Amino acid sequence: MGGAVSAGEDNDELIDNLKEAQYIRTELVEQAFRAVDRADYYLEEFKDNAYKDLAWKHGNIHLSAPCIYSEVMEALDLQPGLSFLNLGSGTGYLSSMVGLILGPFGVNHGVELHSDVIEYAKQKLDFFIKTSDSFDKFEFCEPSFVTGNCLEISPDCSQYDRVYCGAGVQKEHEDYMKNLLKVGGILVMPLEEKPNHADSGKSRLVHLPPVAVRSLQDLARIAIRGTLKKIIHQEAMSKNGNGLKNPPKFKRRRMRRRRMETIVFLDKEVFASRISNPSDDNNNSEDFEDEGEEEEETKTSELKPDPPVNFLREKVLSLPLPDPLKYYLLYYREK
Numbered sequence: 541m542g543g544a545v546s547a548g549e550d551n552d553e554l555i556d557n558l559k560e561a562q563y564i565r566t567e568l569v570e571q572a573f574r575a576v577d578r579a580d581y582y583l584e585e586f587k588d589n590a591y592k593d594l595a596w597k598h599g600n601i602h603l604s605a606p607c608i609y610s611e612v613m614e615a616l617d618l619q620p621g622l623s624f625l626n627l628g629s630g631t632g633y634l635s636s637m638v639g640l641i642l643g644p645f646g647v648n649h650g651v652e653l654h655s656d657v658i659e660y661a662k663q664k665l666d667f668f669i670k671t672s673d674s675f676d677k678f679e680f681c682e683p684s685f686v687t688g689n690c691l692e693i694s695p696d697c698s699q700y701d702r703v704y705c706g707a708g709v710q711k712e713h714e715d716y717m718k719n720l721l722k723v724g725g726i727l728v729m730p731l732e733e734k735p736n737h738a739d740s741g742k743s744r745l746v747h748l749p750p751v752a753v754r755s756l757q758d759l760a761r762i763a764i765r766g767t768l769k770k771i772i773h774q775e776a777m778s779k780n781g782n783g784l785k786n787p788p789k790f791k792r793r794r795m796r797r798r799r800m801e802t803i804v805f806l807d808k809e810v811f812a813s814r815i816s817n818p819s820d821d822n823n824n825s826e827d828f829e830d831e832g833e834e835e836e837e838t839k840t841s842e843l844k845p846d847p848p849v850n851f852l853r854e855k856v857l858s859l860p861l862p863d864p865l866k867y868y869l870l871y872y873r874e875k
Contacts (some may be wrong), residue, residue, distance in 0.1 A: 623647035632661035642681035688746030
């Protein structure tokens with residue numbers, strides 16, 4: 541499924557398209573989508589398709605279409621401090637976005653059938669924590685993943701405020717899924733009417749991670765980072781007078797060529813057609829357009845603002861503390 545919105549040139553433009561089409565409607569969901577670059581969860585050779593509103597599958601690795609994930613995030617009605625269970629957690633892309641909303645006192649668990657996908661998700665999670673430019677804007681509820689069949693979860697597991705299952709759930713398993721939910725919680729899943737005759741093979745109970753209390757060390761880090769963020773915010777307000785002002789976004793203006801591609805989805809078939817303007821053969825006008833585009837790129841490059849400064853990182857590095865403690869406060873991040 542997918543193809544509901546136009547492809548973007550980057551992650552921000554994809555989110556802009558999802559907002560315009562009303563798939564993303566709330567600020568919390570928008571912030572989470574912008575913070576996690578979808579392309580980082582693709583294999584390198586497939587990244588050209590990362591900002592299309594299409595699902596992607598390679599072996600056991602699978603990503604749903606962005607329009608599906610955005611509808612799921614909105615339907616879950618996530619809030620800080622809630623507990624979340626992701627059945628079929630896959631690459632961890634959705635779990636990472638959820639973790640940005642849950643905050644440091646939430647619970648973020650995932651169950652995935654394939655062990656190789658679990659390893660892939662852990663690698664992507666580590667990469668996100670260490671390198672994402674936006675990580676320090678949030679207090680993160682780090683997801684924990686376990687391998688197993690989500691239909692064989694131990695009956696003594698804790699219940700969750702929010703549960704999502706990405707695979708089709710047969711009617712016979714509806715009550716099982718509901719039993720994973722706390723009273724007043726929200727369950728999001730595709731419900732299928734067809735019976736499931738497949739044999740799951742040897743049964744093995746899946747034990748979910750325990751709901752552990754944060755260590756004193758973790759609580760200290762959260763408190764210190766929160767205090768530093770408040771100081772940075774107050775300094776910015778004092779400097780700007782009326783409060784924080786968002787820096788203007790300068791985006792490269794895209795000049796459409798006369799040649800366009802149209803992709804039409806009909807049932808499960810995809811038809812691609814190319815439409816050309818009769819003036820395509822006019823080389824002079826093509827050259828003129830190229831010159832205009834070069835001028836436009838020059839102007840926008842001159843107006844393009846400097847890369848955003850990570851004020852929290854600068855503040856931490858300026859503290860009179862031993863380097864290991866500074867790096868601990870920064871989650872040992874590489875950037």
